[in-house]
Amino acid sequence: WTRRTTTNTGEKNLRIALVCVSNQNRSVEAHSLLLRRGYASVRSFGVGANCKLPGPSIDKPNVFEFSTPYAEMYHTLKQRSVALYTENGVLGMLERNMRVKGAPERWQNNRDEFDIVVTFEQRVFDAVVEDLQSRPRASGDTVHIINLTVKDTHEEATIGAGLTLQLVQMVALWSCTVVVLLKQAAFDFPPSSHDQV
Secondary structure, eight states, X not given: OOOSOOSSOSGGGOOEEEEESSSSSHHHHHHHHHHHTTOSSEEEEEOSSSEEEXXXXXXXXXXXXXXXXXXXXXXXXXXXXXXXXXXXXXXXXXXXXXXXXXXXXXXXXXXXXXXXXXXXXXXXXXXXXXXXXXXXXXXXXXXXXXXXXXXXXXXXXXXXXXXXXHHHHHHHHHHHHHHHHHHHXXXXXXXXXXXXX
């Protein structure tokens, strides 16, 4: 593995994307934890056509556009049923989301580059890979796309966020080790005759 850029050195400066289906639960829970741990360049996304939140029944979800602010979703659902959306944890989740960012973002509409992309289920991983393969290569930087299978529940999202933090720390440690080894290798080899003037 090689990095063609040296501008983002250090674990806390890694450009990290966290991706689930609707940018509501798993990706934002991990986003929140990484921000609290000092990671400066973290973003979260969803890959769905729109954002779906649990409704009064499994076949009647609440559907919002990706650009809809979390605060608007919160007030809409609160008006529909405070009791239902408090009991199922959706209002609490949206309160957390509002502390992290303004609105859900769709992965496919984003053109930023990342060092690490963490997805939280296989179909999300597949959608991210397919999208990246369809894009023209901008910088040629390496991106690590890693899937952690995490059930879309509040409890599992909390566990998944902790696993994401550990994963990011391991990737950062590994990449720093590779950089040190590459620098050491550069010192171990004398300059070639082509390098001499």
